[in-house]
Amino acid sequence: MSETETIYDQIEIEDFTFDPDTQLFTYPCPCGDRFQISIYDLQDGENIAVCPSCSLMCEIIFDEIDLQEYLDQIS
Amino acid sequence: MGFLLRYIDCCGSNGNGQLGLNHSEDIDRPTFSLAVNQEVEDIAIGGNHSLILFKNKNLFASGEQCGFFDPALDSDRFDIVQKDVTHVCAGWDFTAIVKNNVSVFLYDKNGKRHLIDLSENAKFMRSSLHSVIIVDNKGSAFAFGDNKKGQLFGDMITDKIVPEPKKITFEDLPNSSFNGLMVLDCCMGRDYTIFYLYDEEKDTNIILMRCKTDRFSILTNMYSTIGDRDHEIQGSVGVNKSQWFFVDKHVKINGLKSMWSSVHVWYNKDDTGNKLVSFGNNVYGQKYDGSKLEEEIDSFDVGTEHGLLVTKDKHKVYAWGWGEHGNCGPSSDGSLKLLFQDDGERIVQNVFGGYANTFIVTSRMPM
Ligand SMILES: [Zn+2]
Numbered sequence: 135m136s137e138t139e140t141i142y143d144q145i146e147i148e149d150f151t152f153d154p155d156t157q158l159f160t161y162p163c164p165c166g167d168r169f170q171i172s173i174y175d176l177q178d179g180e181n182i183a184v185c186p187s188c189s190l191m192c193e194i195i196f197d198e199i200d201l202q203e204y205l206d207q208i209s
Numbered sequence: 210m211g212f213l214l215r216y217i218d219c220c221g222s223n224g225n226g227q228l229g230l231n232h233s234e235d236i237d238r239p240t241f242s243l244a245v246n247q248e249v250e251d252i253a254i255g256g257n258h259s260l261i262l263f264k265n266k267n268l269f270a271s272g273e274q275c276g277f278f279d280p281a282l283d284s285d286r287f288d289i290v291q292k293d294v295t296h297v298c299a300g301w302d303f304t305a306i307v308k309n310n311v312s313v314f315l316y317d318k319n320g321k322r323h324l325i326d327l328s329e330n331a332k333f334m335r336s337s338l339h340s341v342i343i344v345d346n347k348g349s350a351f352a353f354g355d356n357k358k359g360q361l362f363g364d365m366i367t368d369k370i371v372p373e374p375k376k377i378t379f380e381d382l383p384n385s386s387f388n389g390l391m392v393l394d395c396c397m398g399r400d401y402t403i404f405y406l407y408d409e410e411k412d413t414n415i416i417l418m419r420c421k422t423d424r425f426s427i428l429t430n431m432y433s434t435i436g437d438r439d440h441e442i443q444g445s446v447g448v449n450k451s452q453w454f455f456v457d458k459h460v461k462i463n464g465l466k467s468m469w470s471s472v473h474v475w476y477n478k479d480d481t482g483n484k485l486v487s488f489g490n491n492v493y494g495q496k497y498d499g500s501k502l503e504e505e506i507d508s509f510d511v512g513t514e515h516g517l518l519v520t521k522d523k524h525k526v527y528a529w530g531w532g533e534h535g536n537c538g539p540s541s542d543g544s545l546k547l548l549f550q551d552d553g554e555r556i557v558q559n560v561f562g563g564y565a566n567t568f569i570v571t572s573r574m575p576m
């Protein structure tokens with residue numbers, strides 16, 4: 135993501151819901167849909183979650199070490 | 210008398226039919242949804258559902274399972290869902306109601322739960338995505354839901370989720386002379402709460418914030434504008450902590466509302482007239498700039514990231530902030546824009562902001 139894009143807000147990883155089936159972290163967006171980002175994008179160093187219904191983007195706050203408990207949930 | 214007829218017009222985010230327009234497309238101009246021969250008491254808007262409470266205690270709903278999370282209720286038209294309701298609020302995926310002023314019920318994907326019977330009548334309810342605060346007639350507050358950032362209970366209850374209503378106390382304020390602080394008002398952002406408190410003994414008002422990080426410097430900027438400069442800001446910000454200040458004795462707060470990341474205070478200093486001032490995130494123009502508005506404000510409300518106001522003549526509604534779903538009208542750029550002007554025969558009673566949507570209540574003027 136380029137630095138000129140507007141980040142709406144910062145949201146901590148503990149606030150997201152992780153679905154082991156889709157491997158997606160999601161969190162409510164002010165529009166009524168959900169911000170989403172895949173755990174593999176987070177592993178690649180990506181930290182911007184996007185909403186499929188609007189242009190809002192949020193920065194997900196996490197440490198690499200936080201990801202292990204979620205990776206363990208994927209069978 | 211035949212003057213009770215109320216019209217409800219809406220616009221904005223409508224993916225689950227929450228505007229009650231018989232379809233599920235977003236719409237960028239206020240569009241007629243419902244007319245009822247009753248005064249509107251309140252409108253509560255959740256992530257994908259909306260609830261209209263009328264003075265006769267009938268509750269109407271539209272949108273995702275009508276907010277009662279019963280698949281049989283899924284609808285894109287407003288229809289009656291409950292009676293005897295006196296208070297209502299909505300979150301991301303729940304509805305909380307008070308029946309006959311005392312009985313609190315929660316409806317979510319786990320079904321219906323009777324949470325508590327209050328010992329005093331409820332005065333108002335506030336909600337955010339996953340939290341609810343109920344304040345009674347004596348100024349006591351009870352809360353349940355998401356407390357991960359300490360946003361409800363500060364130091365007093367540190368559980369991350371509080372499933373049943375518990376009393377909110379302010380005993381974490383180190384000054385032991387605070388006795389029985391009353392909650393006059395409160396508002397919740399995405400992950401913080403601002404309380405407006407009254408200390409009867411000292412006849413002083415206090416603004417108190419509970420959150421993990423005040424990353425938009427909301428409290429310090431509120432202090433600069435409405436704080437009593439003879440005292441410093443007290444306490445600190447952080448999980449299960451409280452930060453607060455004394456309100457300037459010349460300031461009277463008449464409205465306190467929060468989008469997800471900004472707080473909006475409508476206040477009067479030394480009787481010089483009401484002013485609306487905003488604190489917080491401004492990346493989409495969420496902070497109110499009324500410099501071009503020549504008219505006075507009659508009332509205002511905010512949604513998740515947009516604001517709405519009614520002019521003193523009650524004929525116009527202006528909107529500002531994030532309007533991507535048409536919730537601020539067709540040509541929204543963040544700045545204050547005229548959203549609705551009546552045809553000369555109606556007056557605007559109230560406005561309500563939701564999850565990128567807007568509800569306007571009007572009535573026909575007596576002939
Ligand atoms: Zn969105």
